[in-house]
Amino acid sequence: MGRPKNQPEGGQAPIVQRVRLRYTKRGPLRFTSHRDFARAFERAIHRAGVPIAYSQGFSPHPKVSYASAAPTGVASEAEYLEIGLREPVDLNDLMRALDAALSPGLDVVEAVESPGGSLADRIDAGRWRVELPGLADDVLRLAVEAFVAADEVMIERLTKQGMRTVDVRAAVVSAVAVPAPTGVGVVPCAILDLVVRQVSPTVRPDDVLAGLRVVADLEPPAPPRATRLAQGLLTTQGEILDPFAADRPTAIGAPSA
16 A cells, blocks of 8 residues: 555544454464554554554544454454545555564454444454363363352452443353363363353453363363454344344455354
8 A cells, every 4th residue: 555645734534434344363472462452553554554544633643443452362363443444445455564673473454434323332242262281071061050050150250440240140141161182182172152242340250161170160270262253232032143244245254153
């Protein structure tokens, strides 16, 4: 993509195109905090020559809005953001340029032109896969059964307002112990499949694990590995509706998992 043109004198160029992007956090880049990613993404915008629009005022900021960023240390296949552009671009060119400007592991995998409205309004739940190395399947299954059967599961959680007691059971739509792969030389690794509503304060996979500790004294022998597989609107059937589903005819890239 070409280098961005100068902003007009006396003000910022108006937004003429809004683009929504899905990106991933994989491998060691899962330890990137949201603040670090935002800085890296802004640098990528400039390196790629994206004609980003800026806010008005004394200290203009690039028009980038994020939707429900994953916690630090968690991998994700479904992170979303929206950018405002002062010139129209080809979505394929935009994806290639941004992906090349970002570190491997922070990968732009889909782009769609925004029809307007709030991207955040299309996300109210997420699906997670939590791998628990060294834990037997039946141990996790019994703990999950106890968790699901409970009316509430209260944990202590540190928030920006200090320590709070949070009912993690209320946020969990479904929790299933998934059989792990078997075979010669395969290290035991129980897998937890979660669908969690977005609530305040946010309930994260480590909060659910804390809840399993409360109801079943579950203590994983090794650090868990959590991956967000999908985000979107929760249907009455308990499925996650892809936030790009309605716009995919104009999308570039692979559909989300």
